[in-house]
Amino acid sequence: xxxxxxxxxxxxxxxxxxxxxxxxxxxxxxxxxxxxxxxxxxxxxxxxxxxxxxxxxxxxxxxxxxxxxxxxxxxxxxxxxxxxxxxxxxxxxxxxxxxxxxxxxxxxxxxxxxxxxxxxxxxxxxxxxxxxxxxxxxxxxxxxxxxxxxxxxxxxxxxxxxxxxxxxxxxxxxxxxxxxxxxxxxxxxxxxxxxxxxxxxxxxxxxxxxxxxxxxxxxxxxxxxxxxxxxxxxxxxx
Amino acid sequence: xxxxxxxxxxxxxxxxxxxxxxxxxxxxxxxxxxxxxxxxxxxxxxxxxxxxxxxxxxxxxxxxxxxxxxxxxxxxxxxxxxxxxxxxxxxxxxxxxxxxxxxxxxxxxxxxxxxxxxxxxxxxxxxxxxxxxxxxxxxxxxxxxxxxxxxxxxxxxxxxxxxxxxxxxxxxxxxxxxxxxxxxxxxxxxxxxxxxxxxxxxxxxxxxxxxxxxxxxxxxxxxxxxxxxxxxxxxxxx
Numbered sequence: 001x002x003x004x005x006x007x008x009x010x011x012x013x014x015x016x017x018x019x020x021x022x023x024x025x026x027x028x029x030x031x032x033x034x035x036x037x038x039x040x041x042x043x044x045x046x047x048x049x050x051x052x053x054x055x056x057x058x059x060x061x062x063x064x065x066x067x068x069x070x071x072x073x074x075x076x077x078x079x080x081x082x083x084x085x086x087x088x089x090x091x092x093x094x095x096x097x098x099x100x101x102x103x104x105x106x107x108x109x110x111x112x113x114x115x116x117x118x119x120x121x122x123x124x125x126x127x128x129x130x131x132x133x134x135x136x137x138x139x140x141x142x143x144x145x146x147x148x149x150x151x152x153x154x155x156x157x158x159x160x161x162x163x164x165x166x167x168x169x170x171x172x173x174x175x176x177x178x179x180x181x182x183x184x185x186x187x188x189x190x191x192x193x194x195x196x197x198x199x200x201x202x203x204x205x206x207x208x209x210x211x212x213x214x215x216x217x218x219x220x221x222x223x224x225x226x227x228x229x230x231x232x233x234x235x236x237x238x
Numbered sequence: 239x240x241x242x243x244x245x246x247x248x249x250x251x252x253x254x255x256x257x258x259x260x261x262x263x264x265x266x267x268x269x270x271x272x273x274x275x276x277x278x279x280x281x282x283x284x285x286x287x288x289x290x291x292x293x294x295x296x297x298x299x300x301x302x303x304x305x306x307x308x309x310x311x312x313x314x315x316x317x318x319x320x321x322x323x324x325x326x327x328x329x330x331x332x333x334x335x336x337x338x339x340x341x342x343x344x345x346x347x348x349x350x351x352x353x354x355x356x357x358x359x360x361x362x363x364x365x366x367x368x369x370x371x372x373x374x375x376x377x378x379x380x381x382x383x384x385x386x387x388x389x390x391x392x393x394x395x396x397x398x399x400x401x402x403x404x405x406x407x408x409x410x411x412x413x414x415x416x417x418x419x420x421x422x423x424x425x426x427x428x429x430x431x432x433x434x435x436x437x438x439x440x441x442x443x444x445x446x447x448x449x450x451x452x453x454x455x456x457x458x459x460x461x462x463x464x465x466x467x468x469x470x471x472x473x474x475x476x
Binding site for chain 1: 410416
C-alpha cells in the first residue's frame with residue numbers, strides 16, 4: 001500500500017495574504033498529526049539559500065516548529081533523518097537539476113512513499129513532487145538530466161494556474177493553450193491546474209482539493225473541468 | 239566575414255493585425271532583395287503541419303511568393319536547396335527537438351551563416367535562431383537533447399515580451415523576474431525581449447530593431463533598458 005502525506009500548494013503567496021498564511025491550518029495539521037517537531041527545508045529553487053531560509057523559517061517558527069535547511073548539512077543524511085520536508089518555490093528546472101546533481105531524487109521518493117514522511121511543496125516544490133515538470137511555467141534557465149520528477153503522484157501539476165483572460169490584446173498562448181499543447185503529445189499526463197490559493201492534500205490513496213480557491217483539471221482527450229475546494233480527486237491517484 | 243540576413247519577429251500576430259501583416263514590408267523587402275521566388279516553410283513548432291501550411295501560405299502567396307513546406311519533402315534536400323527559410327511559431331521545445339531529431343541544425347546554420355540564405359522566424363522560430371532557448375516562454379512539453387539552438391546570433395531572444403503589469407494580483411513571476419532569474423546563472427547570455435510587434439533585422443554584422451513596437455534589453459549585471467524602433471543594436475552581435 002502506498003503510504004504518503006502530501007500538501008502541494010499552488011503558490012506560497014496569495015494576494016492579500018502573507019507568506020504561506022492562507023495554508024497555515026493545513027500545514028500545521030499535517031505536521032502536528034505526525035508529531036513533527038522539526039522541518040527540513042529545501043531551498044534549491046532559488047539561488048540564495050541563506051536568504052530563502054530566513055524567509056521560510058519565520059512562519060514555521062511562529063507556528064512552533066523548528067526548521068533547518070538542507071544546504072547547511074549533509075544533504076543525504078538530512079533527507080534520511082527528516083521528520084518532514086518542505087520544498088520552496090522558485091525555478092523548477094533549477095530545483096530538479098539540483099536534486100539530480102545531489103542524487104536525492106530516489107531517497108526523497110523512498111522516504112515519502114515508503115516511510116510516510118510528510119512532504120509540503122509550494123509552486124516549484126509542487127511541480128517536482130509530480131510525475132514530471134513538463135507543465136511548469138518557468139523558464140528553462142538550466143538543464144536537468146530529465147524532466148521526470150519525484151513521482152509522488154502519477155499526474156502533473158500546473159501551479160499558479162490562471163484562467164484565460166477575456167479581451168486580452170496579448171497574442172501569446174494562454175495557460176490553457178499551453179496545457180492543451182502538452183496534451184498533443186502522446187505520452188502526456190493528466191494536468192491539475194492549481195489556481196493561486198488552491199492546494200492538493202494527499203493522504204495515502206485519498207486526494208482532496210483544499211485551500212481557498214479551486215482547480216482546473218485537464219485529462220487528455222476530455223473537456224477541461226473546474227474542481228471546487230473540498231472535492232475528492234482520489235481517482236487521479238489510480 | 240559573417241554573411242547573414244535575418245528577420246526575427248516577436249510574434250506572427252499583433253492585436254489589430256492579420257497573420258504576419260505588421261511585418262509585411264520587411265518580409266517582402268528581405269525576399270525581394272535576394273531575388274527569392276520560393277520560401278521554404280518549417281512548421282515543426284506545431285503538431286498539425288498541413289493545417290499550419292494552409293495558414294502560412296496565404297500571406298506569402300498574396301505577396302507574390304511561392305511557399306513549400308519541409309514536411310512534404312526530403313528535409314535535408316529542402317534545406318540544401320532553399321532560397322529562403324521561414325520558421326513559424328508554436329512550441330519552441332518541440333521545434334528544436336524536431337530540428338535535432340532530423341539532424342538539421344548544422345545544415346541550417348551553415349546555409350544561413352555561410353551562404354547568406356535569408357532566415358525569417360517568428361516567436362518559436364525566432365527563439366531557435368539564437369544562441370539557446372533558455373528564455374522561451376513555452377512549456378517543456380517535449381525534451382530536446384540540448385537547449386543550444388541555431389546560434390545565428392550570439393545572444394538570446396524572449397519573444398512576446400510583456401512589461402510587468404502594475405497592480406496585478408497574480409503572484410507568479412513577471413517576465414522581467416524570469417529573465418533576471420536566468421541571469422543569476424553564470425554562463426547566461428544577453429536577452430533581447432521583443433515586445434509583440436517588435437522585430438530584429440540582421441544583415442551581416444548590422445542589427446536594427448524594426449516593426450511597430452520596441453524591445454527591452456537585458457545584459458547580465460547591467461540595468462535593463464528599453465530600445466526604440468529604429469535603434470541600431472549591432473553591438474549585440476560582437
